[in-house]
Amino acid sequence: MLRESVRIRARVGNLPGQFALEDRMTGERLLRFFTRLRGVGDLSYAYELAERLGADLGRPMRRLSRGNKQKIGLIQAMFHKPPLLILDETTGGLDPLVQEEFLEIVAETRAEGRTVFFSSHVLSEVERVSDRVGIIRDGRLVDVEPTRSLVDKAFRHVRLVFQGPVDARPLAALPGVKDLKSDRGTISFILYDDLDEVVKLAAKHRLLAMDYEWPSLEEIFLTYYGGDEGGDGS
DSSP: OGGGHHHHHHTEEEEOSSOOOOTTSBHHHHHHHHHHHHTOOOOHHHHHHHHHHTOOOSSBGGGSOHHHHHHHHHHHHHTTOOSEEEEESTTTTOOHHHHHHHHHHHHHHHHTTOEEEEEOSOHHHHHHHOSEEEEEETTEEEEEEEHHHHHHTSOEEEEEEESSOOOOHHHHTSTTEEEEEEETTEEEEEEOSOSHHHHHHHTTSOEEEEEEEOOOHHHHHHHHHTTOTTSSOO
């Protein structure tokens, strides 16, 4: 494998969370340097990425803002269309419109069948672009799931609105009901179990509205870090 390290690296695109670029080089000179290392024939895709991200390839790195350096970093990682792309906290310093365009590029990369390892604490981004999610806790990989599957088996936010005040104690006694709050005719709680018993109890009263919301990936992530993986604090 050591003998093949140059060839392997040419087939990988990488942008770490902390990186440095040669201050005296322009973005274009840097990319031309990488074309030789990676055996790429032209910079056509690099120019396309630069246009989409609004990157200035003609100025020396030392004259660029953090956000513009981040754009150059992204382009150098992606312009040779590697089979494997590794991105760590890549949207820092980018304005919202550029972040949106970058996520579109990641989605296109995934659709082409190339692999993207995408690490981010902005979990709405992870939920949007990832097919599978790995959760790391205390330096250990504690779960790997398809994104949708991870959400499906997690808790739900439930809100019931009744015509008048309702005794909330039967609902609070149901298995899997946590953090129940009752305010006159409105009862809200987190549900870790099946909805069937909740519906049966609610149907005994005049129900005006019912909200049943999926958790965000961020909320699921926090249960792992809060020691609440099974919904019971274990």
